Amino acid sequence: MPEKMWMVRAGRKGFLILDFEEKGYVGVGWRKLGDLIGVKSKEELARMYLEAYPDDKPGTQRMNAGQISRFRFEISKGDWVVSYNPELRLYLVGEVASDYQYALDSPGEYNHIRKVKWLGKVKRDSLSVETKNTVGSIMTLFLLSESAKKEFEDLLSGKELVPEKEMEQERESELDDVRKDVMEKAFEFIKDNIQKLDWDEMQELVAGILRAMGYKTRVASPGPDRGADVVASPDGLGLEQPRIRAEVKHRSNTIGASELRSFIGGLRQNDRGLYVSTGGFTKEARYEAERSTVPVTLIDIDELADLLINNYDNADAETRALIPLVKVYWPA
Numbered sequence: 001m002p003e004k005m006w007m008v009r010a011g012r013k014g015f016l017i018l019d020f021e022e023k024g025y026v027g028v029g030w031r032k033l034g035d036l037i038g039v040k041s042k043e044e045l046a047r048m049y050l051e052a053y054p055d056d057k058p059g060t061q062r063m064n065a066g067q068i069s070r071f072r073f074e075i076s077k078g079d080w081v082v083s084y085n086p087e088l089r090l091y092l093v094g095e096v097a098s099d100y101q102y103a104l105d106s107p108g109e110y111n112h113i114r115k116v117k118w119l120g121k122v123k124r125d126s127l128s129v130e131t132k133n134t135v136g137s138i139m140t141l142f143l144l145s146e147s148a149k150k151e152f153e154d155l156l157s158g159k160e161l162v163p164e165k166e167m168e169q170e171r172e173s174e175l176d177d178v179r180k181d182v183m184e185k186a187f188e189f190i191k192d193n194i195q196k197l198d199w200d201e202m203q204e205l206v207a208g209i210l211r212a213m214g215y216k217t218r219v220a221s222p223g224p225d226r227g228a229d230v231v232a233s234p235d236g237l238g239l240e241q242p243r244i245r246a247e248v249k250h251r252s253n254t255i256g257a258s259e260l261r262s263f264i265g266g267l268r269q270n271d272r273g274l275y276v277s278t279g280g281f282t283k284e285a286r287y288e289a290e291r292s293t294v295p296v297t298l299i300d301i302d303e304l305a306d307l308l309i310n311n312y313d314n315a316d317a318e319t320r321a322l323i324p325l326v327k328v329y330w331p332a
Contacts, residue, residue: 002080002095005149008071009140010083011108017085019107021092021118026081027103027110028071028140030064035102036112042069067141071112072100081116082135082144082152089125091135093156094118122155129174179330186328191305193323195251195278201322202250203229205308206276208319212311215244230274246274257284260296267294276304 008026010017020026032052039045049065056064075081079096098115106113124132131148144152197205207217207230215232230246247263249255255277267273273296275281275289280300289296299307308315312325 002078002149002153004076005080005082005144005152006070006075007082007084007135007137007139007142007144010085011110014084014086016108016110017083017092020083020116021085024094024097024118025103025106025113025115026083026094027106027113028068029108029110029112030068031109031111033068033112036068036072036100037102039072042073045069045072063139067139068112070143071114071141075100075114080119080149080152081114084124084135089123091122091124091152092118093120093122093152120156122152126155127151129178133174133178175331182328182330187305187309190309190323190325191301194301194305194308197250197322199248199250202276202278203248205319205322206230206246206248206274206304207232208315208322209304209307209311210244210246211316212314212319213307232274241270242272243270244272244274246276249275249277249279252277252279254280254282255285256282257288260285260288260292260298264288264292264294264296267296269294273297274299278304 008028010020010026011029016027030049030052033045033048036045039048045068046065049068050061053061053064075096077096077098081094081096083092084090085092094116096114097117101113101115103111103113127135128151131151134145134148194202194205203219207219210217210230210232214234216235217230217232220229220231229248230244232244232246233242234240245267249259255275260275260281263275264273271294273289273292273294275296276299278301281289281298286298289298308323309325312320
């Protein structure tokens with residue numbers, strides 16, 4: 001049983017996988033670094049990466065320098081490697097048979113290589129959803145978990161993990177868990193981006209969400225004594241009902257009862273109040289909103305993110321530019 005098992009991707013869309021298989025090696029790019037045989041430490045390699053790729057973003061520099069360092073210093077002879085053929089949906093599994101080498105003639109500028117003795121292949125459909133998720137990382141090189149390593153070992157030896165019917169049920173359950181995890185992470189990232197907006201942008205975001213919901217809006221100009229931050233109504237003038245007056249507080253303290261009473265006191269009989277606070281509301285403030293004779297809705301950052309997501313398809317270009325999102329398709 002190998003001590004470690006590594007995923008080494010065969011380039012974009014696996015374009016090198018046939019070369020990996022035929023010539024018995026795995027490799028990674030970053031050709032500008034040159035031959036790394038004489039490099040003695042990760043720190044030295046990190047400095048070399050900064051010099052070779054100065055235009056990369058800092059996060060990209062750290063991630064890529066870390067990956068090439070692992071390929072150079074951490075992979076050992078006897079470790080196992082996995083690489084994926086997306087066309088055939090097969091994982092090649094092999095044993096590392098050499099120390100680090102530099103190959104000038106390697107295709108695609110993947111000049112940093114290690115020789116590999118291929119041991120066999122594993123079908124992607126045979127893997128559990130958990131392991132599929134693990135090997136689905138976009139990184140060029142990473143260490144597989146103990147559970148994923150054991151699963152590859154078992155499948156390579158011909159062992160069936162669980163009966164097909166039980167496996168399908170397990171896959172559905174695991175896939176649902178993965179979906180929930182991805183959605184929760186995405187939701188938190190969206191909230192992170194909302195928090196990064198400055199105050200004027202937050203005001204525009206609230207107005208944009210209201211427009212996406214079918215209202216026309218007016219945003220108050222900067223300055224004191226300007227009334228509501230956003231006014232929304234069917235006609236955009238506030239003459240038709242419902243007329244929504246929105247107060248927007250961003251990066252402020254938690255809104256308390258006194259702030260709510262002041263806001264409610266400025267509303268007219270036929271108004272509808274909307275109070276948006278990314279800092280949240282106290283229990284007393286929520287009580288004030290509930291007992292108000294004028295309808296008032298409180299929106300914290302969770303509810304604001306929900307409104308943005310649910311109305312994003314109808315949002316205009318200006319609103320989308322504030323928080324750019326992409327649609328991700330998931331198996332039904």
